[in-house]
Amino acid sequence: MSLLNFFRAKRPAASAAAARDRLQIVLAHERISRDGDDFLPRLQKELLEVIARYVSVDQNKAVVKLDRGDDVSTLEIEIELPMPSAEESRGTRVAL
Amino acid sequence: MSEVIVVTSGKGGVGKTTTSAAFATGLAMRGHKTVVVDFDVGLRNLDLIMGCERRVVFDIINVIQGEANLKQALIRDKRVENLSILPASQTRDKDALTQDGVEKILNELREMFDYIVCDSPAGIERGAQLALYFADQAIVVTNPEVSSVRDSDRILGVLASRSQRAEQGRTPVKEQLLLTRYDAGRVERGEMLKVEDVQDILAIPLLGIIPESQSVLSASNQGVPVILEEESTAGKAYSDAVGRFLGEDISHRFMVAEKKGLFSRLFRGAA
Ligand SMILES: Nc1ncnc2c1ncn2[C@@H]1O[C@H](COP(=O)(O)OP(=O)(O)O)[C@@H](O)[C@H]1O
Ligand SMILES: [Mg+2]
Numbered sequence: 001m002s003l004l005n006f007f008r009a010k011r012p013a014a015s016a017a018a019a020r021d022r023l024q025i026v027l028a029h030e031r032i033s034r035d036g037d038d039f040l041p042r043l044q045k046e047l048l049e050v051i052a053r054y055v056s057v058d059q060n061k062a063v064v065k066l067d068r069g070d071d072v073s074t075l076e077i078e079i080e081l082p083m084p085s086a087e088e089s090r091g092t093r094v095a096l
Numbered sequence: 097m098s099e100v101i102v103v104t105s106g107k108g109g110v111g112k113t114t115t116s117a118a119f120a121t122g123l124a125m126r127g128h129k130t131v132v133v134d135f136d137v138g139l140r141n142l143d144l145i146m147g148c149e150r151r152v153v154f155d156i157i158n159v160i161q162g163e164a165n166l167k168q169a170l171i172r173d174k175r176v177e178n179l180s181i182l183p184a185s186q187t188r189d190k191d192a193l194t195q196d197g198v199e200k201i202l203n204e205l206r207e208m209f210d211y212i213v214c215d216s217p218a219g220i221e222r223g224a225q226l227a228l229y230f231a232d233q234a235i236v237v238t239n240p241e242v243s244s245v246r247d248s249d250r251i252l253g254v255l256a257s258r259s260q261r262a263e264q265g266r267t268p269v270k271e272q273l274l275l276t277r278y279d280a281g282r283v284e285r286g287e288m289l290k291v292e293d294v295q296d297i298l299a300i301p302l303l304g305i306i307p308e309s310q311s312v313l314s315a316s317n318q319g320v321p322v323i324l325e326e327e328s329t330a331g332k333a334y335s336d337a338v339g340r341f342l343g344e345d346i347s348h349r350f351m352v353a354e355k356k357g358l359f360s361r362l363f364r365g366a367a
Pocket of ligand 1: 107109111112277278307308316
């Protein structure tokens with residue numbers, strides 16, 4: 001072990017700020033869902049149901065991403081809609 | 097008026113039992129009639145930390161099931177006057193603890209003691225809920241570490257919604273934060289959450305900071321509540337916290353690392 005490694009081993013990276021930031025965000029959301037008001041999962045489910053009413057959605061091709069952020073949360077849903085005609089089989093992508 | 101105090105945390109291994117033993121002992125040392133009750137049915141440990149494990153005959157479940165009366169189950173501490181211990185059962189199923197049974201015992205204890213300190217089991221399930229259900233005050237034991245802070249936040253949610261005070265719409269349970277296993281050196285190096293961070297996030301008043309201390313292990317080895325190790329930093333910090341709990345104005349200590357010797361300063365300068 002080199003001398004440099006010895007000093008490095010004594011000083012792990014400062015990570016407390018990351019701990020604070022992550023906690024602030026996750027707890028903000030958990031407190032909301034505790035009061036039963038976290039509508040994002042419900043919104044996601046209902047959106048998929050509505051779309052399924054119009055087109056047959058291949059659940060495997062529905063990409064749903066939820067990112068709970070500090071100021072804004074984003075719900076990204078990407079669904080491949082199959083085209084009825086054979087020629088245009090490449091389909092259309094709808095992003096919400 | 098007697099007060100029921102729950103020592104709770106959500107997460108296990110953060111220092112609830114250490115705190116319950118120290119706190120109850122400190123209250124008794126200041127002349128208050130105090131009993132500390134082990135709610136960790138199946139994982140009894142408070143008796144070991146209090147050093148009375150060889151004197152346990154009956155436990156809380158025996159009392160609930162009518163096999164012993166409360167006076168028979170209470171163990172009087174041999175060192176400190178005014179202090180008694182009610183042990184948990186080691187063999188019974190934790191379902192033997194019923195809400196009616198707990199209420200009856202606590203009502204009887206209220207007649208006999210000024211303070212009833214309840215050492216909660218980990219988790220947010222039945223056992224932990226029963227330990228906090230009848231509380232007037234809560235000491236939320238938290239380590240400066242992400243999972244502990246998150247679990248404390250959840251327990252605060254339970255206190256606010258599922259305690260008897262919450263259900264009956266009475267004054268809410270008084271909640272205070274006890275930050276334990278605090279390592280000021282690591283905080284200064286940015287490796288550990290600061291007390292201000294934890295307090296900001298949990299948003300409850302700070303009762304005390306208990307430093308990480310080797311005396312906690314050695315005291316537990318000997319069955320001595322660490323508050324009786326009067327020279328240890330943890331012992332002093334617990335004693336301060338008890339004083340604050342009783343309304344004394346005591347400033348917080350152990351928030352900054354002790355001055356380093358030349359040797360360690362040389363190392364830090366070189367790194
Ligand atoms: N301030 C402290 N410094 C060092 N070790 C501690 C401190 N507080 C608690 N511990 C240790 O942490 C472990 C868990 O403590 P315990 O009180 O049993 O936690 P819990 O009841 O929350 O599970 C024990 O080994 C104990 O000795
Ligand atoms: Mg314990």
